[in-house]
Amino acid sequence: MNPLPAIAAIPEHAARIAVIAFHAFTQLVRMKVFYFLAFFALILIASNFFNLPQHEGPEAAGVDVLRAIKSWSLGAMTLFSVVLSIVSTALLLPKDVEDRTLYTILAKPVPRLDYLAGKLLGVLLLVFVSLAMMDALMTGILHIRTNMVLADQMTFAEARGWPAEEMEALKTDILAQGPTASLQGAVLSVFLRATIIASLALLISTFSTSTLFTTIIAFLIYFIGHFQADARAAFLSQEAGMSDGILAKSVTLVVALVLPDFQLFNVIDAVIEGQVMPLVLLGKLTLIGLFYVVFYIIASWLIFAKKEF
Amino acid sequence: MSVSPPAVEIRHLVKDFKTSFRRQPLRAVDDVSIRIMPGEVYGLIGPNGSGKSTTMKALLGLVAPTSGQCAIFGKDSLKVDSRNEVGFLPENPYFYKHLSGKETLEFYGKLCGIRGSTLKDRVTELLELVDLTDASHRRIGGYSKGMLQRIGLAQALIQRPRLVILDEPTAGVDPIGSREIRDLIFKLREQGITVFLCSHLLEQVQEVCDHVGIIFRGKMVKEGRLEDLIAIEDQTELILKDADPGLIAEIEALIARDAKAELIRSGKPRTTLERLFLRETKRQETQPK
Incomplete structure (x- = not known):
């Protein structure tokens, strides 16, 4: 009996990774994870009615609602993407080991790196699709609401007989609070942060013994990541007075290598305030994201390649 | 080659x-x-x-x-x-x-x-x-x-x-x-x-x-x-179908005359419980309800 012709040419790594990624994505989708979108829709609707006390003049009326929509939406996106990234990644590997499905996969001509990369990509695909859906919902509602605010304000300004250039400036200000390119950049930043945390969870799950352990440690590192920069700065300022700083520099380098600095992603808050997100900054965040993903995957592979089942 | x-x-x-x-x-x-x-x-x-x-x-x-x-x-x-x-x-x-x-x-x-x-x-x-x-x-x-x-x-x-x-x-x-x-x-x-x-x-x-x-x-x-x-090298198995008692007696007598050979066991072979189970379940399956 001859082997099938396709076997003669060993498939490309990319094709195999894609098979595992789409499978992991299907697995997670069939776990009904998209139900959280209903919660997101509720949050979004609630944010429409969440009126902060009015501190500004009537010319700013409605703008705070637009900010609230963005703030609540991006907050929910961050929460869902981080939880999805950590829990899904922490779940997939131990489940395969426990159910012995991993045996049947690794008994096929599947390199362990392909398996890991496929699983991570599957989770990232899920996070990406979820964020895209949430983004579409947010952008849609924000678009409608911005037009409503704009119409109100224009009526208000016309009634007061504002000059044309002032009305134009008001219009620009209001549109800056609506669905802008920077807002899409902020959503992409949320995805990049989720990418880093998912690959970190993958690394932890290669040596952890349970889903719970992986989840807890990943969340801890996520929170530490928000204080990492401050701690590093404080440490450096202390060390600078005592030595030439080589030790301090190496320690901070190691810390920065292992623990990502999530403060870099605080640019999202500026976007909520209506500021423009420079493209260079987005490029920098993308590079940082890529660096950590590659670093964590290689580290995961080094551990996973030696693992016995 | x-x-x-x-x-x-x-x-x-x-x-x-x-x-x-x-x-x-x-x-x-x-x-x-x-x-x-x-x-x-x-x-x-x-x-x-x-x-x-x-x-x-x-x-x-x-x-x-x-x-x-x-x-x-x-x-x-x-x-x-x-x-x-x-x-x-x-x-x-x-x-x-x-x-x-x-x-x-x-x-x-x-x-x-x-x-x-x-x-x-x-x-x-x-x-x-x-x-x-x-x-x-x-x-x-x-x-x-x-x-x-x-x-x-x-x-x-x-x-x-x-x-x-x-x-x-x-x-x-x-x-x-x-x-x-x-x-x-x-x-x-x-x-x-x-x-x-x-x-x-x-x-x-x-x-x-x-x-x-x-x-x-x-x-x-x-x-x-x-x-x-x-394989048990020094033993031989004979399984007969529809043999009458006379033939069995003749075979046994032949063995008794031989100085070296010894009859260890004779009787009806038993089916295994597994075979019995399979036969009965198959019979139930094929019977009209």
Whole structure:
């Protein structure tokens, strides 16, 4: 009996990774994870009615609602993407080991790196699709609401007989609070942060013994990541007075290598305030994201390649 | 003409596992050597915890040998390409519950690089082989134990491997399901596929295997051709049908006259409980309701 012709040419790594990624994505989708979108829709609707006390003049009326929509939406996106990234990644590997499905996969001509990369990509695909859906919902509602605010304000300004250039400036200000390119950049930043945390969870799950352990440690590192920069700065300022700083520099380098600095992603808050997100900054965040993903995957592979089942 | 390499070659395999509390590592497999030639059906038998599964996992590269080498058709087991020629059914397999039987086979097929109509045809062929065509669109989560084992066997065969490794293929399966799996092993043997199976159900091993190894506490204690191992050289068996008592008496008298021969036992042979069960369930099935 001859082997099938396709076997003669060993498939490309990319094709195999894609098979595992789409499978992991299907697995997670069939776990009904998209139900959280209903919660997101509720949050979004609630944010429409969440009126902060009015501190500004009537010319700013409605703008705070637009900010609230963005703030609540991006907050929910961050929460869902981080939880999805950590829990899904922490779940997939131990489940395969426990159910012995991993045996049947690794008994096929599947390199362990392909398996890991496929699983991570599957989770990232899920996070990406979820964020895209949430983004579409947010952008849609924000678009409608911005037009409503704009119409109100224009009526208000016309009634007061504002000059044309002032009305134009008001219009620009209001549109800056609506669905802008920077807002899409902020959503992409949320995805990049989720990418880093998912690959970190993958690394932890290669040596952890349970889903719970992986989840807890990943969340801890996520929170530490928000204080990492401050701690590093404080440490450096202390060390600078005592030595030439080589030790301090190496320690901070190691810390920065292992623990990502999530403060870099605080640019999202500026976007909520209506500021423009420079493209260079987005490029920098993308590079940082890529660096950590590659670093964590290689580290995961080094551990996973030696693992016995 | 080049001589084809053995389907399985395990040389002086030793596997130690580190234990948390004891300093002394646990030796699961101790200097085991197995050579299986293409087309053979080899049964590795031994009690639970004797090292059968560890030997198989070492052969599949799932565990790294402490010392010794394993090879599949001459290719080192620790290399990924050795897995092109092998299909594996683990003990009590659980496949992805969210996939149907058909999707499961497609997934494993794609992992082996099979695509398009080749994959579609192969999946249909295998579903027919393991008699799961009717259940092919049902989720694996709803499969019975026997069906799981059969879909497991089908996924092991997806890329037409020349070697199939089966770890306790009939564990926990009812006699009918067990018989179906045995029939499938016979079919594999007819197709010239090498089968390496391990089991502690000795009767089954005796039925399907032509070579047997007995492993105990990690050591290979006996190995060889089944016929050679179980034959009782100084005894002969005669089974007669419709023989009248006169003929039996004559045979017995003949034996009594011989100075050397001795009649050890005579009487009616008994069917096995398994055969009885299969016959009765089949009869019930064929009877009109």
